[in-house]
Amino acid sequence: MEHFAPVRRTKDGQPVRYLVVDDSVFARKNLARIIEAFGGQMAGEAADGLTAISEYSRVNPDIVLMDITMPQMEGIEAAEKIMQQHPEARVVMVSSVGYQENIVAALQRGARHFVQKPVKAEVLYEVIKYVLGEDGTVANAAGAGAGS
Amino acid sequence: MTHFDDPGEEMRELFLETAQELLQSLNEEALKLEKRPDDGEAVRSLRRGIHTLKGDAAACGFRELSELAHKLEDALAPEHVGPNASLAELAFTAADTFAAMLAAYRDHTALPSIQSLDEILVALSAGTKRPGATKNQNHEDVATQGIDWSEYELLASRQSASLGKSVHHVSVLIDPGCTMPIAARQMVLNALNALGQVLGSRPESDSAGLARELDFLFASGLSAEEIVAKCKIPTIISQVDVETITEASEKTSLANPGAQILSGEISTTPHSNEEPARASDSVEHSADSVAAEPATDPGGLLPHHAAENILRVDAERVDALLNLVGELIIGKSMLQQAVNELSKRYPKEPLRARLADAVALQARVLSDLQRSVMKVRMVPVEQLFRRFPRLVRDVARRCGKNVQLIISGETTDLDKSLLDTIAEPLTHLIRNAVSHGIESPPERRQQGKPAEGTIHLSAYHQGNQVIISVRDDGAGIALDRVKAKAVAQHLVAASESQHMDQPEVLELLFHPGFSTADEITEISGRGVGLDVVRSVLRRLKGNVEIETRIGSGTTFHLKVPLTLAIIKALLFRIEQRLYAIPLNAVAEIARARESDLHQVENYEVLQLRDQVLPLVRLGMTASESTVPDRRIFVLVIASGGRKFGLIVDGIEGEEELVIKPLDDHMVATDLVSGASILGDGRVVLIVNLAAIMERSQKSRRKESQGGGHGLLLPQAERALGLGVPAEVRL
Structure with missing residues (x-):
């Protein structure tokens, strides 16, 4: 697999912090591995929408990766609640092909992007860069990138 | 990487x-x-x-x-x-x-x-599914059509131009890797809406289908280059072309009449500005219904929810931990004994009290530690019970029965390894209960029972044990038929079978020879593989018991210890050797003299209050140890619905034992189920009560004459010299 140049926060050069929401332990672990490869940091994880909302307020992540189908509260609703409380939230929906209409709904409510399962690292990498826009900086090879 | x-x-x-x-x-x-x-x-x-x-x-x-x-x-x-x-x-x-x-x-x-x-x-x-498929084809037709902006859309674009905005034709190509074109379209719409106003789109929102080429009529103050940059969304849009149709201009004359035509057309022609709003409306409905569903689904949620904070640990690591705790417990009793010794030797030594305090504290923490570690291994029996509804359904269906399964006590905790081990026997019992225990619906109706049979599966704690019961309301086991079968198979003599009481007859069901015969299933409904069930339970230092009543059903009780590793045991001596049995098997301890024992037929018995208690000797036979007035202890063991007495020479006390399994090559007997080390370094053998009971019954049946027969554990042990019997023969 290709190597990813770490993506850092532009404002302080710190790793981008992620909240991963998925009811499958497996999916969360998989995403965590990918995030690690991006030089990101797992700020928190949640297995259902309700927890996701409280976790967002607690850890205040830069990016939320949100599964669509979950118990307790579905991804869209959780994403919507988060975006209501935190309009600046960057929520990326993660789901399989069968849930296109839900993704459309989430996008209409302010989700920033979506990726399909199974999540491909190189796809998510591009999505993350796009979603962060100017708030993210691709760091150069060795630590020199911090600060700018 | x-x-x-x-x-x-x-x-x-x-x-x-x-x-x-x-x-x-x-x-x-x-x-x-x-x-x-x-x-x-x-x-x-x-x-x-x-x-x-x-x-x-x-x-x-x-x-x-x-x-x-x-x-x-x-x-x-x-x-x-x-x-x-x-x-x-x-x-x-x-x-x-x-x-x-x-x-x-x-x-x-x-x-x-x-x-x-x-x-x-x-x-x-x-x-x-067919309507959906045909609809998709329509979508493709739409997608291949050229761009033909409606009159209204063109009008709107002229209006925008008059307001000082440029109007562009934005065409995008969805990335071939993106499998969600509608969502991709929404991403583009989001991007465009952030920059200006979407006046029209092709294909239109409600027929977007699988189209991968999208065209938008877009009014914005931004330049074409800026629009391209914003719409080139990675992984979703592979190509963006922007063609500027109208530069910001002065055309205003058409605006008014246009607006009038437009208002009449809203109902028939999609109004581009309203389009996103309508789409979101319809989605809102579906989103609401989706969001509402989890709230009404407590059952489905629990497993997911419970999984939240669970740590997955290899069971071996926990076992290693428990093993260390076990070693500590041995250390504790060593320390305890040393302190006792010290106290005796130097009763005036002031350090003694401090030492004793420290030892007591350590003992308390240690027992907490032990409990905590054991708790780690505990899982609710629900983990196992969950699979049975399906099993019952499948088996019932196959044998044309109507059976409901009622489960209770599924939150009862049990050692994980124990649970895994009893899965097989329990499955077997439940399958048996359905296929043989419960009668067919017509039979049941004939007997005035509801056509639907019921199987109760329950689990509960009893002392240091967990009891799992499988109760059916079926036909019950016909004892005389079991007897007849056993006689036919030469398992018992016909004359002998006359004297057998219910527990003894049921005992026959566990006989390996008995269980292999095919017709048994028709006769008794039980027997297939029961010997296997029992041997598994024995290995776990548990037991299986049967209760049955003709016409009203059968209950199997599986009794298993809470954990395999540590038991509370009663220590006793036979011929200077130390043995242990699980304390919870002991109903009471009676004192007696050799002369109190009586011989009934070929049983040695003791009159205990109003009961006659059959006895088992682990040591020498009565004739060998003829000191007529020797004082002995009789441990009254309640097991498998029957009681018997174990004759021992002396009681040593009770202690928590950390069981060390004995390898098969060390012990070729099932009379001993494990060993343990005491604080003073002595080795104690843990006696397997169920096996002893079985052996004594068997030997009793074979020995029609002669006095009480000992199982001669100590002799065999002596032969090995190590304190571990190499082989025990009766």
């Missing part, structure tokens, strides 16, 4: 493990659906489970499973399924197929056929 395309073995294992839980919930939902085919919540829950399975499998590279799950998920989509009796069947077949596939992945064997599932899928979709 990590490899996402080829996930490590660890990920696969995690997947295979979590997949089992998913399959379990599939089964549960299927059972719900079978009872209530119109249970929409069950369908949604089912679909959610399949969805998760699909995603996980795909990430692991298990393509076949993922694809199958995808098909299923599609078939279960709300627009495709109504209340449908075949859904339950589909779900069951799906669960089985997935299970077979998972097993194949795990063992690296060939994948099973998915034909049966495919057939159901085809049958299911035949009636419902």
